[in-house]
Amino acid sequence: MKQITGMVVELKEKTCVVLTRSGEFREVPRPxxxxxxxxxxxxxxxxxxxxKPLLAAASVFILLWAGFLYYGxxxxxxxxxxxxxxxSVELGVNRxxxxxxxxxxxxxxxxxLQKVALRGLPLDEAIxxxxxxxxxxxxxxxxxxxxxxxxxxxxxxxxxxILDRQQISRCIxxxxxxxxxxxxxxVEEAPAEVRRQAREAGLSTGKYLQRLRxxxxxxxxxxxxxxxLPQKNAAVREEKEHFKTRELTGPGKEFPKGAPEKxxxxxxxxxxERGGQKELPKENAGENAQNGLDEIQPPFQSRFPxxxxxxxxxxxxxxxxxxxxxxNGDNDRTDQADQVKVKAGKKMSTAKWAI
Amino acid sequence: MLPFENLEKELKKAxxxxxxxxxxxxxxxxxxxxxxxxxxxxxxxxxxxxxELSIAYLAVNEAIDRYREExxxxxxxxxxxxxxxxxxxxxxxxARVPLLLDSEETAAALDASRAREEHWVREAxxxxxxxxxxxxxxxxxxxxxxxxxxxxxxxxxxxxxVLLSVAGYLSARRDLMSSLVRTKKLPVRELAELxxxxxxxxxxGRKYIIAVALIWHHCADxxxxxxxxxxxxxxxxxx
Numbered sequence: 001m002k003q004i005t006g007m008v009v010e011l012k013e014k015t016c017v018v019l020t021r022s023g024e025f026r027e028v029p030r031p032x033x034x035x036x037x038x039x040x041x042x043x044x045x046x047x048x049x050x051x052k053p054l055l056a057a058a059s060v061f062i063l064l065w066a067g068f069l070y071y072g073x074x075x076x077x078x079x080x081x082x083x084x085x086x087x088s089v090e091l092g093v094n095r096x097x098x099x100x101x102x103x104x105x106x107x108x109x110x111x112x113l114q115k116v117a118l119r120g121l122p123l124d125e126a127i128x129x130x131x132x133x134x135x136x137x138x139x140x141x142x143x144x145x146x147x148x149x150x151x152x153x154x155x156x157x158x159x160x161x162i163l164d165r166q167q168i169s170r171c172i173x174x175x176x177x178x179x180x181x182x183x184x185x186x187v188e189e190a191p192a193e194v195r196r197q198a199r200e201a202g203l204s205t206g207k208y209l210q211r212l213r214x215x216x217x218x219x220x221x222x223x224x225x226x227x228x229l230p231q232k233n234a235a236v237r238e239e240k241e242h243f244k245t246r247e248l249t250g251p252g253k254e255f256p257k258g259a260p261e262k263x264x265x266x267x268x269x270x271x272x273e274r275g276g277q278k279e280l281p282k283e284n285a286g287e288n289a290q291n292g293l294d295e296i297q298p299p300f301q302s303r304f305p306x307x308x309x310x311x312x313x314x315x316x317x318x319x320x321x322x323x324x325x326x327x328n329g330d331n332d333r334t335d336q337a338d339q340v341k342v343k344a345g346k347k348m349s350t351a352k353w354a355i
Numbered sequence: 356m357l358p359f360e361n362l363e364k365e366l367k368k369a370x371x372x373x374x375x376x377x378x379x380x381x382x383x384x385x386x387x388x389x390x391x392x393x394x395x396x397x398x399x400x401x402x403x404x405x406x407e408l409s410i411a412y413l414a415v416n417e418a419i420d421r422y423r424e425e426x427x428x429x430x431x432x433x434x435x436x437x438x439x440x441x442x443x444x445x446x447x448x449x450a451r452v453p454l455l456l457d458s459e460e461t462a463a464a465l466d467a468s469r470a471r472e473e474h475w476v477r478e479a480x481x482x483x484x485x486x487x488x489x490x491x492x493x494x495x496x497x498x499x500x501x502x503x504x505x506x507x508x509x510x511x512x513x514x515x516x517v518l519l520s521v522a523g524y525l526s527a528r529r530d531l532m533s534s535l536v537r538t539k540k541l542p543v544r545e546l547a548e549l550x551x552x553x554x555x556x557x558x559x560g561r562k563y564i565i566a567v568a569l570i571w572h573h574c575a576d577x578x579x580x581x582x583x584x585x586x587x588x589x590x591x592x593x594x
Contacts, residue, residue: 007583009487010501017501022512023519023567023584025504038483038579 004028005042008035018043075100078159080195080205081123081168082151083130086139087112088204091126097162099126105204112137124171131172135179146183148172149206153195165189366430369419381416384434388412390575391435395442407442414441428479429582436475436482483579490577493569497539499562507562518560519567521550526571541565 004026006018016030018041028043035041077092077100087108092101102118104110116133118126131148134140140148150168154160165187172185190198190205198208362383368376385402392411393400400408418434428436494500509515525531525546534542541561547554557564567584574581 007483007487007580010491017505019580019584021583021585023515024510025501025508025563025566027502027505036480036484037487038480040583 003042003044005040008037008039008041011035011037016041016043076156077101078154078156079163080151080153080155081127081163082153082190082195082205083127084149084151084204084206085131085134085146087134088207089113089130090204091118091123091130093123093163095159095162097123099123102126108139112139124167127168127171128175131175132179135181140176140179140181140183142179142181146176146181148176148183148185149210150185150187151190151195151205151209152187153190153192153205155192362430366419366422370422377416377419380419381412384415385412387431387434387575388415388438391438392442395439396446407445410441410445411438414438417441428476429578431582432479432482432578433475435578436478439478440475479579486577486579490570490580493573494566497562497565497569499566503562504566507560509560509563514556514560517552517556518563521546521552521557521560522564522567523571524550525564526568532568532572535565535568 004018004020004024006020006024006026006028008016009019009025010017011030012027014030015027016035017025017027019025028041031041031043074096075094078095079093080090080101081093082088082090082105088105089109089112090101090103090105091099092103094100099118099121102113104113112130112133115137116129118129121129131140135142140146150172152163152165152168154163169185169187172187176183176185188206188209190209194209194212195205198205201208203211362380365376365380365383369380388408388411389400389402392405392407396407402408414437415434418430418437421437422430422433491501494504509518525535525541531542531545534545541557541564543554543557543561546552546557546564570577570580570584
């Protein structure tokens with residue numbers, strides 16, 4: 001606070017203008033006592049000089065910050081839609097149902113995403129774009145059988161309402177029909193926890209889900225390396241139909257939120273007719289043997305030693321997936337090699353694992 | 356250049372008992388005495404014909420002795436007050452009360468010497484207030500307000516010094532001042548040529564230059580402002 005001395009030349013309500021001896025005209029706060037024009041007063045320089053611009057700068061900053069925060073909020077991914085065609089891609093969706101993230105989960109997925117710009121597109125347009133690109137990139141074969149497994153993971157529970165799985169399903173089907181590609185479409189819901197685990201395991205949510213469901217389902221959406229043998233087609237389809245009706249599009253197909261445990265129970269109920277492998281690990285092993293699975297088969301039973309274990313623990317620590325990941329890598333390579341999109345059946349899956 | 360520049364030096368010398376200096380100072384002040392007295396009596400006075408001038412002259416002489424710097428009243432203003440007071444006394448004695456002079460109560464206040472001093476202080480304050488109001492209205496006729504001056508008053512001491520020197524130069528040039536008074540516009544181009552200051556700087560400080568030049572040009576009318584704002588004093592203040 002500098003003190004200045006000057007002659008009062010103008011009186012205002014709260015301030016007065018003074019002329020200093022050095023020839024400056026300054027506006028200073030009016031002293032509390034009575035002042036008259038022409039009087040020489042000593043006054044403090046107005047504080048207004050420094051805080052007004054500061055206030056202006058601060059308010060601009062706050063506005064910018066608020067805008068930034070709002071943008072961040074509105075463009076935050078509230079849900080993820082995973083598409084496993086053969087390339088696996090995942091789309092993050094913001095509150096306005098626009099794509100705000102797009103990531104390829106494998107090499108092909110990334111390659112595919114490089115060809116299409118998805119950011120900012122409404123979800124259905126983005127899905128259409130991805131599928132169209134997949135068709136033109138011959139990942140989806142008009143002549144063959146295709147499976148498109150879609151997983152929906154809601155991250156922000158409040159935003160659950162904006163995602164309609166049926167609509168996604170219709171959108172995919174519509175696009176496929178226009179492209180003349182036949183494919184089985186399944187839209188599943190996966191809890192955020194499963195998605196996270198899938199990411200840690202290096203898999204797409206859809207593929208990871210398949211793993212969880214047990215060995216007999218594993219081959220379904222994972223485009224099989226040994227698939228494409230014509231004589232197996234019927235079996236494959238049968239298998240596929242089976243899954244479709246019972247697991248994927250049936251009324252009880254939804255992956256429950258509290259999930260793995262219920263799922264397990266469900267599986268347990270179904271268990272007997274399918275060998276009951278989930279309930280009894282030993283039996284499971286036996287069935288594996290029956291099905292021709294050899295020792296390379298990932299020891300799922302070890303992950304399900306007991307029914308009652310809490311979900312997190314049951315899936316086991318991440319390291320356990322090491323071997324899986326490697327095998328998955330093998331799968332991908334195989335996929336790339338023969339470009340077959342036909343679902344592999346149980347046996348084929350077995351064969352694949354044997355490779 | 357300004358009536359104050361030598362006046363203060365002469366005043367100091369005269370007050371310290373230099374008869375030559377006093378003589379010279381009174382000589383310099385003759386014009387001032389004539390103007391002031393004529394104004395107060397509201398008629399043209401002439402040396403050797405009117406007693407009022409002698410009274411005023413003696414009052415100025417008295418002012419040299421009685422002047423107190425610490426009162427914050429410029430010498431000329433003080434002298435003017437004293438002249439006014441003495442003339443009032445004189446005219447009252449002569450029973451010819453001119454319109455401009457004060458009422459009975461001021462006369463009563465003049466009785467005691469002490470009361471008189473206080474009276475002058477009040478008078479001075481009043482004069483100053485009037486002066487500033489007058490200056491304000493003069494500025495307004497140029498479309499300038501004090502708020503404008505606050506805004507365009509140069510913050511930088513160097514800039515201010517440049518503008519003050521330009522204003523000083525301008526106020527001393529009759530031709531330029533008359534052009535300013537006539538057109539109410541600052542002769543920027545001429546000033547730029549004559550002083551070598553960038554026309555842009557002049558244009559930016561236009562209002563400031565006009566205001567200061569007006570004070571200095573009408574120094575006799577703005578005694579208080581003029582004694583307050585001096586180019587030399589402004590720089591000395593800094594040291």
